[in-house]
Amino acid sequence: MSTPGTLFSHRTFSEFALPPQxxxxxxxxxxxxxxxxxxxVLPLTLAGRDVAAQAQTGTGKTAAYLVTIFTQLLAKPAPExxxxxxxxxxxxxxxVVQVAADAEKLGAHTGLVTEAVFGGMEYREQRDELRRGxxxxxxxxxxxxxxxxxxxxxxxxxEVFVVDEADRMFDMGFVDDLREITRRLPPPGRRQTMFxxxxxxxxxxxxxxxxxxxxxxxxxxxxxxxxxxxxxxLYHVGAREKFSLLLGLLAREGCERTMLFxxxxxxxxxxxxxxxxxGYDARGLTGSVIQRRRLKVLADFxxxxxxxxxxxxxxxxxxxIEGVSHVINYDLPQDPEDYVHRVGRTARAGAEGKAISLACxxxxxxxxAIEKLLGAAIPTGFADDSMFLRVQPRSRPHVExxxxxxxxxxxPRGGNAATAAGPDGAPRAKRRHRRRRRGGQGAPPAGVESxxx
Numbered sequence: 516m517s518t519p520g521t522l523f524s525h526r527t528f529s530e531f532a533l534p535p536q537x538x539x540x541x542x543x544x545x546x547x548x549x550x551x552x553x554x555x556v557l558p559l560t561l562a563g564r565d566v567a568a569q570a571q572t573g574t575g576k577t578a579a580y581l582v583t584i585f586t587q588l589l590a591k592p593a594p595e596x597x598x599x600x601x602x603x604x605x606x607x608x609x610x611v612v613q614v615a616a617d618a619e620k621l622g623a624h625t626g627l628v629t630e631a632v633f634g635g636m637e638y639r640e641q642r643d644e645l646r647r648g649x650x651x652x653x654x655x656x657x658x659x660x661x662x663x664x665x666x667x668x669x670x671x672x673x674e675v676f677v678v679d680e681a682d683r684m685f686d687m688g689f690v691d692d693l694r695e696i697t698r699r700l701p702p703p704g705r706r707q708t709m710f711x712x713x714x715x716x717x718x719x720x721x722x723x724x725x726x727x728x729x730x731x732x733x734x735x736x737x738x739x740x741x742x743x744x745x746x747x748x749l750y751h752v753g754a755r756e757k758f759s760l761l762l763g764l765l766a767r768e769g770c771e772r773t774m775l776f777x778x779x780x781x782x783x784x785x786x787x788x789x790x791x792x793x794g795y796d797a798r799g800l801t802g803s804v805i806q807r808r809r810l811k812v813l814a815d816f817x818x819x820x821x822x823x824x825x826x827x828x829x830x831x832x833x834x835x836i837e838g839v840s841h842v843i844n845y846d847l848p849q850d851p852e853d854y855v856h857r858v859g860r861t862a863r864a865g866a867e868g869k870a871i872s873l874a875c876x877x878x879x880x881x882x883x884a885i886e887k888l889l890g891a892a893i894p895t896g897f898a899d900d901s902m903f904l905r906v907q908p909r910s911r912p913h914v915e916x917x918x919x920x921x922x923x924x925x926x927p928r929g930g931n932a933a934t935a936a937g938p939d940g941a942p943r944a945k946r947r948h949r950r951r952r953r954g955g956q957g958a959p960p961a962g963v964e965s966x967x968x
Contacts, residue, residue, distance in 0.1 A: 524554035536624040537585045550575035552735045565708045565730040567723045569715035572859030576711045580677045597648025601675040606683040608633040615653045634658045635806025656692035670699045681712040681719045703728045714852045745862035746869045749893040754875040763902035770841045775825045776857045778846040783825045797823035828853050844872040847881050851888040
């Protein structure tokens, strides 16, 4: 039995007698000691058991199911031509890319081919890779079903089926897609199924038990759904003063690698614009950003080239980014489970981290549900006047006034020089006065600019 607050168990990967190719990949990644969830899950999954596992974010769930997949697939010769024998479904494109990268890294010596399919880019390239044959298929439900409906590939030979971030699948409305995918799989008795999540809800279990064969339910440290070494603090602040307090927090905390979470794409865009105006290097990660740019932004943040990432909840699920020092909930999430996933981006794998939440009048109503899920109140901080920094007003573009055009007045027909010109020889504006009498538009009075000047 694990003690609360610990991440690693006393077990090592070498105790499981893994295939040499799998053990070599773990050694290359310096994975020696098992985390708690790995120590609980691997004895069951390596024996072919179905599992529904709940554990904190950043505790090694991805490695747990990848080691199982590699071991199971290497136990049998690969068919010719190659067809998917393992399927991993994840809710977001970024998570699919990350899982595929981890599979290629840990499985570098296995000879197994991994392919990621997701929307937003490389439609033909992904399709052609599938036709050439893959062993492990990782995808988002939408793009995956698109290829399946076209007959590009088949799931009839899948031996291991994994749903990552299972609870998020329900939140994002993927239930119908998941059911269609499972109908294309072999029946539960002829495949191994694993569900992994940070919050194991009754909805997940309901679907899981319909699609599983006598599953084992694994819950690691249920009393600690947030990382043990995570420092949390909450500030109550008015919506109009929230950005001023954010500037003060960024200056005081010295946030080197910070994730700022908001609830909408538009707020993310506005926040990036305001931060840049105040001298901070920030970029947004939302669903409206094209996929190629999203991957570039995420890569820059992971490599430390970008200090501040402003994101919606598309980036809060499953992504492993080392060295995130701070998570700031600029907007409190409306779904309490999203709070758990957001703050789980820091204090990962035993590291320390800090989560700061700003509760304004627009989103404070979700605080009771968040604290109920956590089982405790979030510690409240006091923001004195020194923490509110001056907000630079948005500069208005300077528009130069156009000089008033001079209108040449021609000599009226039938007139003479004496009546058409004044004493100094300048033409009289007789025609202008006639236009006024006829209801035409004349020149504005002296000292008043005409429209468009």
